[in-house]
Structure formats: structure tokens, C-alpha cells
Amino acid sequence: MMTSHSKVTPLDIEEKDLQESLDNLDINLLIKPSTQEQHKFIAAAKSYVKKETKMNIRIDPFELEEIKKHAKAEGLKYQTFIKSIVHKYISGELVNSKHT
Numbered sequence: 455m456m457t458s459h460s461k462v463t464p465l466d467i468e469e470k471d472l473q474e475s476l477d478n479l480d481i482n483l484l485i486k487p488s489t490q491e492q493h494k495f496i497a498a499a500k501s502y503v504k505k506e507t508k509m510n511i512r513i514d515p516f517e518l519e520e521i522k523k524h525a526k527a528e529g530l531k532y533q534t535f536i537k538s539i540v541h542k543y544i545s546g547e548l549v550n551s552k553h554t
Contacts, residue, residue: 518532521535521536
């Protein structure tokens with residue numbers, strides 16, 4: 455028996471509507487795209503997917519715990535939170551609220 459220890463986040467109204475639509479979808483009624491259309495979809499998906507590189511850093515344990523607290527407050531995993539900070543910094547969107 456496999457047990458999950460992760461918390462289940464309640465669905466909002468939009469997510470509930472989407473879940474209900476998917477639950478009521480009869481996939482047998484869907485029309486399969488032509489081979490040409492499938493190739494277009496595959497090409498579009500490949501061009502959309504971002505290539506990412508892994509990065510390892512060393513960080514003070516206290517700082518990591520603080521990052522995790524901030525990430526949790528934002529509803530993000532800490533690695534996603536760090537990635538968003540880096541993106542905002544390089545795009546000029548990062549604003550220091552303590553000094554503005």
C-alpha cells in the first residue's frame with residue numbers, strides 16, 4: 455500500500471469546473487488529428503518547451519530555511535521560488551521592497 459504524505463490543496467472554482475469537464479469527457483467522441491496536424495502539434499510543443507540546465511550551489515543552512523519560509527508563503531517549492539528570483543533579477547523585475 456502506497457501512502458502519500460503530501461498535503462492536498464483544495465481546488466478553486468475554475469479548477470473544479472475543469473476537473474468536472476474532464477470527468478465528463480467521452481474520449482471516444484474526439485476526432486483524431488491528421489498525421490500532418492499531429493506533426494504541427496509536436497513541432498509547436500518542442501519549440502515551446504524550454505531547455506533548462508541544472509545548477510548546484512552551496513548555501514548557508516539558515517539562508518536555505520529562510521528561503522523555504524518565503525517560498526511557502528508564496529505557495530511555491532523553494533527551488534521554483536529561487537528560479538523566479540533569478541528570472542526577476544536578470545529581467546529587471548526584482549524590486550527590493552525594504553528600500554523603496
